[in-house]
Amino acid sequence: xxxxxxxxxxxxxxxxxxxxxxxxxxxxxxxxxxxxxxxxxxxxxxxxxxxxxxxxxxxxxxxxxxxxxxxxxxxxxxxxxxxxxxxxxxxxxxxxxxxxxxxxxxxxxxxxxxxxxxxxxxxxxxxxxxxxxxxxxxxxxxxxxxxxxxxxxxxxxxxxxxxxxxxxxxxxxxxxxxxxxxxxxxxxxxxxxxxxxxxxxxxxxxxxxxxxxxxxxxxxxxxxxxxxxxxxxxxxxxxxxxxxxxxxxxxxxxxxxxxxxxxxxxxxxxxxxxxxxxxxxxxxx
Amino acid sequence: xxxxxxxxxxxxxxxxxxxxxxxxxxxxxxxxxxxxxxxxxxxxxxxxxxxxxxxxxxxxxxxxxxxxxxxxxxxxxxxxxxxxxxxxxxxxxxxxxxxxxxxxxxxxxxxxxxxxxxxxxxxxxxxxxxxxxxxxxxxxxxxxxxxxxxxxxxxxxxxxxxxxxxxxxxxxxxxxxxxxxxxxxxxxxxxxxxxxxxxxxxxxxxxxxxxxxxxxxxxxxxxxxxxxxxxxxxxxxxxxxxxxxxxxxxxxxxxxxxxxxxxxxxxxxxxxxxxxxxxxxxxxx
Numbered sequence: 001x002x003x004x005x006x007x008x009x010x011x012x013x014x015x016x017x018x019x020x021x022x023x024x025x026x027x028x029x030x031x032x033x034x035x036x037x038x039x040x041x042x043x044x045x046x047x048x049x050x051x052x053x054x055x056x057x058x059x060x061x062x063x064x065x066x067x068x069x070x071x072x073x074x075x076x077x078x079x080x081x082x083x084x085x086x087x088x089x090x091x092x093x094x095x096x097x098x099x100x101x102x103x104x105x106x107x108x109x110x111x112x113x114x115x116x117x118x119x120x121x122x123x124x125x126x127x128x129x130x131x132x133x134x135x136x137x138x139x140x141x142x143x144x145x146x147x148x149x150x151x152x153x154x155x156x157x158x159x160x161x162x163x164x165x166x167x168x169x170x171x172x173x174x175x176x177x178x179x180x181x182x183x184x185x186x187x188x189x190x191x192x193x194x195x196x197x198x199x200x201x202x203x204x205x206x207x208x209x210x211x212x213x214x215x216x217x218x219x220x221x222x223x224x225x226x227x228x229x230x231x232x233x234x235x236x237x238x239x240x241x242x243x244x245x246x247x248x249x250x251x252x253x254x255x256x257x258x259x260x261x262x263x264x265x266x267x268x269x270x271x272x273x274x275x276x277x278x279x280x281x282x283x284x285x
Numbered sequence: 286x287x288x289x290x291x292x293x294x295x296x297x298x299x300x301x302x303x304x305x306x307x308x309x310x311x312x313x314x315x316x317x318x319x320x321x322x323x324x325x326x327x328x329x330x331x332x333x334x335x336x337x338x339x340x341x342x343x344x345x346x347x348x349x350x351x352x353x354x355x356x357x358x359x360x361x362x363x364x365x366x367x368x369x370x371x372x373x374x375x376x377x378x379x380x381x382x383x384x385x386x387x388x389x390x391x392x393x394x395x396x397x398x399x400x401x402x403x404x405x406x407x408x409x410x411x412x413x414x415x416x417x418x419x420x421x422x423x424x425x426x427x428x429x430x431x432x433x434x435x436x437x438x439x440x441x442x443x444x445x446x447x448x449x450x451x452x453x454x455x456x457x458x459x460x461x462x463x464x465x466x467x468x469x470x471x472x473x474x475x476x477x478x479x480x481x482x483x484x485x486x487x488x489x490x491x492x493x494x495x496x497x498x499x500x501x502x503x504x505x506x507x508x509x510x511x512x513x514x515x516x517x518x519x520x521x522x523x524x525x526x527x528x529x530x531x532x533x534x535x536x537x538x539x540x541x542x543x544x545x546x547x548x549x550x551x552x553x554x555x556x557x558x559x560x561x562x563x564x565x566x567x568x569x570x
Contacts, residue, residue, distance in 0.1 A: 119493035139490050169490040179491045182484045187495035189539075190475060192554035193531040197524065199467045200561055205424050205454040206464045208404035210472035213498035218558035222551045226544055233539050239482065240536040244529060246478040251525040254474075254518050259511055266507045269477035273503035276485055 001027045005061035007054065007076070009037050009046060011221075012093050012121060013067030014130025017047035019163035031057045032127075040127050058083055063155070065116075066092040070227045074103035077113075086110040089152045093118055095180060097143045097173035099231040104145075112152045115143035115173060118165060119184070123219040136164035143173045181235035188225055189240060191218035286312045290346035292339065292361070294322050294331060296506075297378050297406065298352030299415025302332035304448035316342045317412075325412050343368050348440070350401075351377040355512045359388035362398075371395035374437045378403055380465060382428045382458035384516040389430075397437045400428035400458060403450060404469070408504040421449035428458045466520035473510055474525060476503035 002025055006013045009030045017030045028047040031054050032038050041050035051057055058064050058080060066073045073092050084090055090113045092100055097115045104113035120138040122129060140160035144153055157168045194200075195218045203211070229236055253262045287310055291298045294315045302315045313332040316339050317323050326335035336342055343349050343365060351358045358377050369375055375398045377385055382400045389398035405423040407414060425445035429438055442453045479485075480503045488496070514521055538547045 119491065121493070138493065141491065167490065176491070179484060179488055182482060183488045183492045183496045186479075187499050189532065189535045190479075190499060191495070191558070192551060193528055193535055194471075194475075195554045195558045195561070196531040197467060197527050199464060199524075200557055203464055203468045204561070205452065206404065206426065206461070207468045208406070208423065210476070210502045211468045213501055214472050214475060215558060216498055217495045218554055219562065220551065220555050222548060222555055226548045226551055229539050229547060230542070230544050233542065237536060237540045239484075240532065240539070242482050243478055244532060244536065246481040247474065247525065247529060247532075249481075250474045250478055251522060251529065254514050254525070255522045257515070257518065259515050262514060263507060263511045266477060266505065266511055269480045269503055270505050270507055272485055273476070273480045273500060276480070276489070277504065 001025055002062040003060060004028045004063045004065065005031060005057045006047065006065045006067055007031045007058070008067035008072075009041055009050065009127045009130075010067060011125050011127070011129050012118070012134070013065065014041070014046050014127035015120075015132070015134035016065060016067060016093065016118075016163065017041065018045075018130055018132040019135055020159065021045070021048060023159060023162045026062070029057055029061075037127055044127075046127060046130060054080070055083055058085070060085055062088050063159075064088065064090045066090070066094075069224050070094050070096055070099060070231055073100055077103050078106050081106045081108065084111045088112070089114065089155060091116045091142075091156065095184060095228050096231045097141075097176040097180075101143060101145070101173045109147075112147075112149050113145065114148050114152060114156060115176075116156065117141040117143075117176065117180070118160070118163075123217050125221045125224075133164060135160075137166050138164075139167055139169055140165040141169045141171060141176055143171060143176055177232050178235050181232050182239045185225075185229060185232060185236050186239045186243060188217050188220055189229075189236070190243075191215045192220070194218070286310055287347040288345060289313045289348045289350065290316060290342045291332065291350045291352055292316045292343070293352035293357075294326055294335065294412045294415075295352060296410050296412070296414050297403070297419070298350070299326070299331050299412035300405075300417070300419035301350060301352060301378065301403075301448065302326065303330075303415055303417040304420055305444065306330070306333060308444060308447045311347070314342055314346075322412055329412075331412060331415060340365070340368055343370070345370055347373050348444075349373065349375045351375070351379075354509050355379045355381055355384060355516055358385055362388045363391050366391045366393065369396045373397070374399065374440060376401045376427075376441065380469060380513050381516045382426075382461045386428060386430070386458045394432075397432075397434050398430065399433050399437060399441060400461075401441065402426040402428075402461065402465070403445070403448075408502050410506045410509075418449060420445075422451050423449075424452055424454055425450040426454045426456060426461055428456060428461055462517050463520045466517050467524045470510075470514060470517060470521050471524045471528060473502050473505055474514070474521070475528075476500045477505070479503065 009032045030047040030050040038050045118140045294317045315332040315335040323335040403425045
């Protein structure tokens with residue numbers, strides 16, 4: 001049997017360990033920092049095996065997934081740079097890619113590091129909230145390096161499909177971070193900001209699906225998201241500036257009482273959203 | 286049989302006609318402006334009957350639901366003030382209440398008008414998107430008048446439970462509008478503003494559930510939402526000013542690179558969201 005090692009059995013690592021079980025001729029081994037997590041994984045079948053022994057696990061891993069916080073990934077790569085099996089694939093699951101790919105520069109040429117970002121998650125943390133179907137329908141983004149081996153990219157694609165992802169999107173770390181600032185990080189800033197309103201606790205009984213949809217992710221993992229925001233600060237600040245400006249325009253037109261102009265703006269925005277949701281050009285003929 | 290008349294067979298009126306079928310000893314009759322809508326309702330069982338004849342329908346309705354746009358409700362009440370059955374209950378389903386309750390002042394004392402706002406909906410419009418389970422789990426808000434009859438409030442409550450609502454919340458039009466500006470209207474302004482970002486169309490393949498959750502409602506019914514925003518402009522502008530300020534604070538701390546302060550802010554916001562989602566004090570002992 002070949003071996004997949006998952007370092008970090010939190011929400012995403014745990015879900016990956018559940019979802020990857022039975023993949024081809026691989027056994028799935030989770031690595032945790034606490035015995036209670038190892039015990040939980042073993043008793044709940046999160047992966048095929050679990051251990052506290054990081055060095056021992058990665059030494060003969062054919063694939064290593066780093067499912068820890070971004071700062072910890074960079075530290076881990078530096079500390080274990082010579083501890084990975086030569087010829088193996090190392091990847092991660094984290095929501096920023098430029099900082100991670102830079103951190104992976106410490107690895108020897110015998111180890112193939114390809115960045116991964118499966119776009120899935122919930123507002124919960126920890127192995128007890130892991131879900132075997134966490135990745136169903138999600139995009140799986142990869143950021144290979146110039147020297148990444150084709151067979152490793154193909155292996156990641158097979159794993160992504162096995163865990164239920166909708167597609168695999170291949171891009172650069174810089175392009176990833178620029179667009180993720182908009183599609184993911186900014187959504188978390190919006191949700192947190194909405195919850196800072198003094199009215200929050202009086203709104204029970206008056207909330208509908210739009211409120212729940214917007215604010216769900218405000219109950220975020222603080223350490224993780226502080227790192228993600230910080231490691232992608234310039235792109236995130238740019239997006240927020242655009243949003244603040246666009247929202248201010250709505251605020252001003254609503255305050256002005258100009259219904260004609262408001263209607264025009266809503267036609268523009270709603271039309272963009274409908275176009276965005278249309279199937280692509282290849283599906284339209 | 287007693288008669289419930291639903292004026293306006295759009296998304297909400299159509300869903301209500303589906304959901305109210307079989308309620309006690311009432312027959313459900315839909316009123317539409319177009320023959321195609323009447324035909325659709327008749328052939329798809331949206332209500333027990335459907336007609337173009339507004340006057341005839343409301344003349345012997347025991348309950349009339351006005352499921353049309355807010356401006357049209359005010360016009361309808363003025364035009365048909367003497368057309369409702371004496372002793373009957375008239376209500377609506379619209380997302381602002383102060384303007385509607387003011388419009389209802391034209392009615393004679395023999396007609397009991399109670400405002401309703403079932404907090405449900407989707408981003409689609411029209412009878413063909415109506416759902417029999419649209420109201421499952423939703424809050425049903427009512428704004429009775431000082432003279433509203435107890436038996437009519439009780440009747441509304443029975444109907445709300447019959448269509449699957451989670452609870453019935455009784456409040457004033459002013460309180461409703463102040464909090465709805467925050468929980469509902471502002472969510473639509475956020476969604477529209479996010480979709481105005483030039484990056485929208487390049488984000489395909491990079492969006493996750495947080496993006497879908499936040500932007501879903503941007504594909505809104507423009508005429509309806511332009512009216513809702515305008516009729517509740519002062520409250521909505523106040524909420525937007527608070528949001529703009531809170532979001533600007535996040536923007537500034539992310540730009541500053543002060544991770545300690547960012548962490549502190551995220552702890553505050555995420556803690557509020559978790560507290561908000563906790564069961565109430567009566568469930569915690």
